[in-house]
């Protein structure tokens with residue numbers, strides 16, 4: 001299958017913590033519109049890649065380019081404003097705020113009207129707020145969160161909270177969405193629901209996703225491309241079918257389980 005033009009180019013990333021080399025020359029491309037999965041045993045370096053992509057970690061070597069713009073060396077806020085959003089394994093929601101306010105906060109960087117100009121130009125601020133509310137409502141509808149919209153995020157059932165976390169990231173209208181273990185801790189039914197929502201998000205929104213996930217069924221069902229890591233090194237990359245049969249990938253997993 002022909003690959004699309006890369007949206008994200010990662011070249012020769014090296015990340016060290018003292019004597020530990022978390023990433024040792026990692027390179028990969030992610031095409032626009034792909035759902036690109038990163039897999040590997042515990043400690044392989046998956047989270048480290050996310051933390052380099054969103055500017056939380058600064059790699060000692062290597063480059064990351066999003067649509068031709070270098071990301072390496074930029075702050076997490078600057079990278080977020082360039083269109084990179086992330087969901088968190090342990091949820092990044094404000095527990096005391098309602099679901100809808102959490103999603104509105106996700107749009108904060110898209111809002112142009114500050115407090116003062118809001119008072120001076122009440123009409124403009126009101127129109128802008130309405131447009132943001134409409135955008136948030138369409139995400140709520142897409143993820144079927146209507147009945148929870150006024151509930152404080154801290155009271156949401158776990159599976160719903162994970163979906164709200166996805167909604168918060170989508171509210172940022174990212175070009176690239178980093179999904180950190182979206183089905184961690186979910187039962188089979190919740191996992192299948194999440195797979196369905198992710199498929200729907202891909203169908204309806206123009207976005208590229210990178211997924212870090214231990215649930216192999218989800219990866220094999222949803223991913224267009226897979227990158228397999230072990231000890232900070234890329235051991236295989238290809239389609240889910242290619243990765244599933246790769247001897248080094250099988251060895252990395254069986255070796256870890258032995």
Ligand SMILES: Nc1ncnc2c1ncn2[C@@H]1O[C@H](COP(=O)(O)OP(=O)(O)OP(=O)(O)O)[C@@H](O)[C@H]1O
Nearest residue numbers: 017020021022040041042043044045046047048049
């Ligand atoms: N902040 C840090 N300080 C020191 N070492 C770190 C730090 N972050 C990651 N590491 C080390 O880097 C290596 C890769 O860790 P990373 O969390 O990226 O792996 P992972 O593939 O995401 O693992 P898991 O599946 O368990 O989340 C590990 O040896 C880890 O101990």
